[in-house]
Amino acid sequence: MRHLHQRIQLYTQGNDTYIFVPPDTPGAQSLTVHRSSGELVLNPPHSLPPSARRTGKLIYGILGIISLSLSEYVITVTGREFKGQLMGHDVYRATDFDLLPLGPNINVFNPPHPVEAHLLALVRSHLMGGVFLFSYTWDLTRRLQAQWENREQDASKPFWETADDRFFWNKFLQTRLIELTMGNTSQNLGPYILPIMYGTFDLRSAALHGRTMQICLISRRSRFRAGTRYFRRGIDHNGHVANFNETEQLLLVEDDIAAGGPRTAGGDIGTQMSFVQTRGSAPLFWAEVNTLRYKPDLQIMDLQDTSDMMRRHLQEQVLIYGDQALVNLVNRKGHEQPVKEAYERYVAQLDLPSVRYQYFDFHNECKHMRWERISILIDDLEADLKRYGYFHVKSNQPEDVQLQRGTVRTNCMDNLDRTNVVQAALAKWTLNQQLKALGILSNDGSIDAYEGISKDFNEMWADHADAIANAYGGSGALKSDFTRTGKRTRKGAMEDGVKSLLRYFKNNFFDGARQDGFDLVAGNWVPRKTPASSLFLVTDPRPLITRSMPVAASFSLFMICAGLTLPRTSDYSLFYYFLLWLTLLSISLVFIFIHGIDYVSWPRLVPSTDYIYYTGPGFRSAHHGKGFGGENAPKTRSGTSISAKWLNSGKKRVGIAVVEEGEKKRVD
Structure with a gap:
């Protein structure tokens, strides 16, 4: 090169x-x-x-x-x-x-x-x-x-x-x-022209039974349909899915000089092995609509080209990686159930010969901290893992020893926490197989028996999980205590609670600007050469009453706190004072909660109105945050709720056409 x-x-x-x-x-x-x-x-x-x-x-x-x-x-x-x-x-x-x-x-x-x-x-x-x-x-x-x-x-x-x-x-x-x-x-x-990759890289040296080796973990994030947790879900009309990552685990083993192997240049790496996995959002047209509630509204859109785009995505995966095992970790009950059912329905309709679907009810199987039960999934996938294999070459041989002929594609709702745990387990299983094939481990051996290499392996995968979760969800990965130590602890569960709250605040109040950054740098939106046409980026088009409610709530809370320091002649002397400000605070909070969509930090460059106000066939869990009428709130001719009409204002003002990610967009 x-x-x-x-x-x-x-x-x-x-x-x-x-x-x-x-x-x-x-x-x-x-x-x-x-x-x-x-x-x-x-x-x-x-x-x-x-x-x-x-x-x-x-x-x-x-x-x-x-x-x-x-x-x-x-x-x-x-x-x-x-x-x-x-x-x-x-x-x-x-x-x-x-x-x-x-x-x-x-x-x-x-x-x-x-x-x-x-x-x-x-x-x-x-x-x-x-x-x-x-x-x-x-x-x-x-x-x-x-x-x-x-x-x-x-x-x-x-x-x-x-x-x-x-x-x-x-x-x-x-x-x-x-x-x-x-x-x-x-x-x-x-x-x-320097190509830059968005992802992770970690390299650790290890020694086992007299053999010196390196373990490297590389994760590559796709630039197509890239973005943040709630503003990029599902698939687009080019067959690209959100949060797609290719994760490669490399095992590099130096030549065994004692056994007569020739020394090679470049660090004496005689054996090179690679195991690749992928993750990506469920390949459907779906989204979760933020409404300030902890659990957003789930929207699944049954569009005419859903089957075609899923086929396009899966065929691309087969073309690049070989046969595919689709591991779905979405819950079979509750909020996530419709995603599972829609995914399974379309996969069954396509019936692609090189694609196999495997469901694993992660939360049900591993509840009460029974994380060892991930072995059930590995047992189900073992035949596929052995058939797909891994890549293996030796520096002193012109031909490969083995090619990887398929990959496991894993997803949960966010493709973060559950996916991280499963991918780490599959990577450890494969690493054990590779070390056994090289004669470094016995047939019944495992790296878990060797503290040094086991600790490095767990830390690599935990750091990798945190990096992907921060990039997409806004906080470190959940369940990382299990990835780091192999055990689920109560301390880890408490830390997960803090991370979940952090995600809530970032996803609702900060991710709009983050998504705009993705769209601007990736070329999904290109500004005009007249700044006046983009003033919607620096102005607040919401109605005055909508903008005033957080101010009213904050001032009411301040007055309540101030009232606690005021002198009083009796226990009832400030009763009406507190009643006034508590009433105003309550009214403000109720208004904010009912009009939750108006207070979410939405992306402005490529608006999200295509799925927020979708009215076609599919599934909608609820219509929260759209005003007092909810789903039945007064609509404009375009179908947009009047209470949140401002969400479309930026798009209309500059004439942005909502087209799919991955295409070059220009506003002229």
């Missing part, structure tokens, strides 16, 4: 150009970005203009270019953290970023318009809130088997061309550089 520039020095020519110069690559072409036109030009080697001034900023990669309402910005990586060395390749996490405006009069710290300031804040929040990983010499976006199978044809290709499109997180930001490079031999920007 062609190399990537690992360090870039930034030069400027007044307010006219940015010049990116790779100081460590002899004969490399520098890159000039003309601020007035946005033109990108590669310069001949050693052709830095005399008037260029070095800025002192050291850049570790160019993330791409994003267009906002007043200017375009070059996003650069200015901080990185070393995460580990995988088979001789350094892996980093991006820790700091810089936005370089192309507009000559733009100050990124004090933008001239509130809309631009808001959009910049969304971009910064997204960058600083994510876990972005990269390597200059190893393709982090692709699993080991995919790289090995395509190693010959990919040897001379640039990184951006071989990266897995699903996990190339900054693909939209790199669009300008990629388009200039494609079919243009004189403008090869490949060394500047």
Whole structure:
């Protein structure tokens, strides 16, 4: 593969150009970005203009270019953290970023318009809130088997061309550089196009029975239908599902020199094994509608193309990974039951030959902390796991020992907590099988008998679970005490309660802006070049009475607290004082509770009205939070509840067409 520039020095020519110069690559072409036109030009080697001034900023990669309402910005990586060395390749996490405006009069710290300031804040929040990983010499976006199978044809290709499109997180930001490079031999920007992956990376060394090894865990988050817990559920009209993650567990074992094995380069890794699992939202058109209640309203939409999109999604999984075992952990009773029934109904209708459905009632089987009963699911899947196998190659052999020919796709409602527990159990079972195949463990052995490697394994999977849960749900994973220690404790249950409350507040009051950040960086929404057309982003279009209720509630609570400090002549002297403020507080809270949808932090760039006010066939658990009339509240001609009509105002004001994620959207 062609190399990537690992360090870039930034030069400027007044307010006219940015010049990116790779100081460590002899004969490399520098890159000039003309601020007035946005033109990108590669310069001949050693052709830095005399008037260029070095800025002192050291850049570790160019993330791409994003267009906002007043200017375009070059996003650069200015901080990185070393995460580990995988088979001789350094892996980093991006820790700091810089936005370089192309507009000559733009100050990124004090933008001239509130809309631009808001959009910049969304971009910064997204960058600083994510876990972005990269390597200059190893393709982090692709699993080991995919790289090995395509190693010959990919040897001379640039990184951006071989990266897995699903996990190339900054693909939209790199669009300008990629388009200039494609079919243009004189403008090869490949060394500047750094693919970034959103996910996790953990690498631990271990020794067992005299064999030195490394265990690595990599999780890759898909950029399609990406977002937060309640604002991205189910499937879209391109067959992409929410919260799709590919998780790869690598086992790298050094050669047994005592047994006469030849030493190899790159850390003496003679044996490479990989086991891949996937997770993703139930592939239906469904959502949970936040209403300020702890349990949102469940909405399942039976659309005409549900079967086609599920087929498209599952066939893509078969094409990429091989046969599929669909493990569904959704509850068979209560709030989650309709999702289970709809999933099973459509899977039965499709009856795909390479897809097998497996249901496991997680909460019922493992209730009263009987977590060891996950072994029941493993027993049910054992035949599939053995048939799918895992990827296995040896460095001194030109052919593979074994290919992985299928994957287990696991889901619960959020694809977080229950999914994490099950995936960790499947990964441990497979790791034991791999160590037995190498002769490191006996036929009845298990890593559980070895404290060091068992502890590292559990911590890796627990940290991985926390990272995915934070990215999607807003808190660390639940049930992580079981993942870390193999036991469910009362302390862990209490910590789960705190995490659940944290998720509630973030999902209801903060995730709207987080979702906007996803949609902006992924290119699901592109602003006009006139900030006035996007003023809905910085204004509150809700009716005055709706906006005033939290103020009334807060002031009433303050007056009640103040009243507790007032002097009194008798126990009844302040009775009417407290009665007044308690009544006002109660009225305010009841109003807020009944109109709950109006107080949720909804995404504004790509509104959620398509499922909030869906009236077609399907299932709806309730119609809370829509005003005093609920489902029967007065409607506009478009079917929107009058009490929450403001939710559509942003979309109507700028003429946004609600189209599916994964497509480029532009507002002109």
